[in-house]
Amino acid sequence: MKDNNNNLLDRLDFIEFKQNLIFLKPPQHSAQIFYELNLDDFLKIRDLANKYKVKIESNDITSLPDFEKKLIDVWQPAKYYPLSASLIAKILMGKNLYNRLIS
Incomplete structure (x- = not known):
């Protein structure tokens, strides 16, 4: 039962994430690559992102370009x-946290 709840929450997070991508992307940009993004x-x-949140909260040195490199690896x-x-x-x-990452 707990696995079913976690799976459902993961799916809801995924749907919300995709929705936010559509709303936050610049209007002139196509975000078509995100349509192929799957749950895994x-x-x-x-x-x-959670690992980077911990880094930022711990005041570890990190940056958006560093996050981008790791993102591309993933x-x-x-x-x-x-x-x-x-x-x-x-x-x-x-x-x-985003503002701290880019500063």
């Missing part, structure tokens, strides 16, 4: 969309 890829990306299509790391970080880390 999303879970890997979310795990990466999900190769990210290299084809120039704003992918920024969009993903903004959505999964929240505004405050």
Whole structure:
């Protein structure tokens, strides 16, 4: 039962993530690469973002380019969309942590 609940929550997070991508991407950009993003890829990306959230909260030295490199290692299509790391970080880390990541 617990696995079913976790699976359901993961799927809801995934749907919300994709919805936020559509709303936050610049209007002139096509986010078609994100249509092919599947749940397993999303879970890997979310795990990466959570690791970076811990780094940022611990005041470890990190940056958006560093996050982008790791993101591409986890999900190769990210290299084809120039704003992918920024969009993903903004959505999964929240505004405050995202601002700390880019500063």
